[in-house]
Structures are given as structure tokens and as C-alpha cells.
Amino acid sequence: MSASDEILRFRRSERQLHWAIAVPFMVSYVTAVILVVVYNPNPARPFRDVVSWLHRISGICLIALPLWTIVRHRLDLRVYLQNIRHAWT
Numbered sequence: 001m002s003a004s005d006e007i008l009r010f011r012r013s014e015r016q017l018h019w020a021i022a023v024p025f026m027v028s029y030v031t032a033v034i035l036v037v038v039y040n041p042n043p044a045r046p047f048r049d050v051v052s053w054l055h056r057i058s059g060i061c062l063i064a065l066p067l068w069t070i071v072r073h074r075l076d077l078r079v080y081l082q083n084i085r086h087a088w089t
Helices: 012-039 048-072 074-087
Strands: none
Touching: 012 048, 012 074, 048 074
């Protein structure tokens, strides 16, 4: 089976939107757990500022990257809305 014989379930834009949401979410989640578990008991530990800024930047990316992906692939907006409707039913 060659690459041209593959049938893909999702479009490239759908996969990009998925990862534009998934990666910043996971970074936000991991940094939040680190901040709560490691730095709440002892805020004076090293690298707290780095983890805190990573958490903030990933939060901004969680808003900006999906919006940028939607604007970039605006012709697939109907597909995104259809996926949202399907997910909520």
C-alpha cells in the first residue's frame, strides 16, 4: 500500500486544529500540576518563575493557536462546526 492509497479520516486542517489545542493544553496541565505539587509547599525552590511563565505562555497559546489555525484554514469552517455539532450529540 503506497501513501497515495491511504484514506484519511480527518483533513489536514482538522489534525492541525487538534494539535493546536492538545499541545498547549497538555503543557498547561503539566505546569499547573508542577506549580501545585512542587512549588505550593515551598515557593522558594529554583525555577518556579520559569514554570510559571511556561504556564502563562501555554495559556495564551491555548487561545491563539486554535484561532490562528481556524483563520488559516477558514475554508474548512463548515467542517469544524460539523465536528462540534457531532461531538455534542
